[in-house]
Amino acid sequence: xxxxxxxxxxxxxxxxxxxxxxxxxxxxxxxxxxxxxxxxxxxxxxxxxxxxxxxxxxxxxxxxxxxxxxxxxxxxxxxxxxxxxxxxxxxxxxxxxxxxxxxxxxxxxxxxxxxxxxxxxxxxxxxxxxxxxxxxxxxxxxxxxxxxxxxxxxxxxxxxxxxxxxxxxxxxxxxxxxxxxxxxxxxxxxxxxxxxxxxxxxxxxxxxxxxxxxxxxxxxxxxxxxxxxxxxxxxxxxxxxxxxxxxxxxxxxxxxxxxxxxxxxxxxxxxxxxxxxxxxxxxxxxxxxxxxxxxxxxxxxxxxxxxxxxxxxxxxxxxxxxxxxxxxxxxxxxxxxxxxxx
Numbered sequence: 001x002x003x004x005x006x007x008x009x010x011x012x013x014x015x016x017x018x019x020x021x022x023x024x025x026x027x028x029x030x031x032x033x034x035x036x037x038x039x040x041x042x043x044x045x046x047x048x049x050x051x052x053x054x055x056x057x058x059x060x061x062x063x064x065x066x067x068x069x070x071x072x073x074x075x076x077x078x079x080x081x082x083x084x085x086x087x088x089x090x091x092x093x094x095x096x097x098x099x100x101x102x103x104x105x106x107x108x109x110x111x112x113x114x115x116x117x118x119x120x121x122x123x124x125x126x127x128x129x130x131x132x133x134x135x136x137x138x139x140x141x142x143x144x145x146x147x148x149x150x151x152x153x154x155x156x157x158x159x160x161x162x163x164x165x166x167x168x169x170x171x172x173x174x175x176x177x178x179x180x181x182x183x184x185x186x187x188x189x190x191x192x193x194x195x196x197x198x199x200x201x202x203x204x205x206x207x208x209x210x211x212x213x214x215x216x217x218x219x220x221x222x223x224x225x226x227x228x229x230x231x232x233x234x235x236x237x238x239x240x241x242x243x244x245x246x247x248x249x250x251x252x253x254x255x256x257x258x259x260x261x262x263x264x265x266x267x268x269x270x271x272x273x274x275x276x277x278x279x280x281x282x283x284x285x286x287x288x289x290x291x292x293x294x295x296x297x298x299x300x301x302x303x304x305x306x307x308x309x310x311x312x313x314x315x316x317x318x319x320x321x322x323x324x325x326x327x328x329x330x331x332x333x334x335x336x337x338x339x340x341x342x
Contacts, residue, residue: 027208029181034201035121036184043114050103122198125166129157133176133189133211136218136319137282137295151241154282155295157226160234161204169195177213180226186212201228217318223296244273245285245341256337259330281321288342306335
């Protein structure tokens with residue numbers, strides 16, 4: 001009936017719906033948002049089609065063999081000798097081997113073509129981003145010839161749409177792997193070795209990256225957001241990031257700043273424009289402008305920020321942020337100050 005609502009109560013309707021929802025989204029290799037991901041996606045569909053074809057042929061032969069078994073086996077359980085049977089078997093085996101070689105040749109040719117196209121796309125760059133994997137978060141830097149214009153942030157990569165980007169990768173502790181399914185394939189970050197990948201985002205949007213190499217207890221909570229802007233919006237974001245942290249706007253924020261600067265927080269975190277300059281943990285200069293806390297473990301809001309400061313091990317067990325032990329009366333002032341860092 002036209003206009004009737006679609007019911008998902010039957011399994012036959014639910015399964016196709018779930019399959020289709022997996023074909024798009026902020027973390028789907030089936031929804032490419034860049035040239036590199038699109039080419040890798042083509043290779044994936046070729047491999048899927050080839051393997052599906054081979055699987056279907058094997059099942060058809062198995063079905064044929066099962067339906068004809070009673071014609072081959074004599075009552076005593078022996079197979080009769082048939083004229084020309086060995087010849088047909090030999091011809092069939094040769095045909096199967098030839099078909100297998102042909103399919104493998106198609107795979108190799110497609111893989112070579114995709115690799116060559118990815119190399120061609122890596123011939124130029126306009127933006128350089130340095131990403132360092134740590135247990136269990138990401139440092140993201142935008143270097144500049146003028147050190148005063150270099151940007152350091154955490155767990156977010158901001159990119160301009162349609163602009164070739166070189167992403168330089170390194171690991172600070174163990175092997176990590178950066179995977180942004182909508183934009184590119186996986187690439188390892190190995191301690192003592194620098195890797196790099198090139199990508200170009202074809203459309204604006206927010207995509208999710210993930211560590212794809214098991215790196216310890218909180219490996220699953222090592223995500224990052226990739227935000228693709230228009231070129232004008234990206235330039236505006238960079239200028240905003242270059243600004244020092246805003247000064248406290250009221251008494252609560254001023255008290256929170258004083259608490260931060262006199263606590264153990266300054267031994268790990270830095271805030272530009274203040275005496276805090278450590279770089280062991282994420283830079284907090286523009287903390288409140290980020291989408292998440294603790295590398296995607298929680299969405300950013302004041303409540304989650306307070307919970308994270310109060311007991312980080314409950315939220316992300318095994319992480320390297322110690323329990324500072326801030327009294328509730330001081331916690332509200334500290335959160336008020338940190339939430340002003342936009």
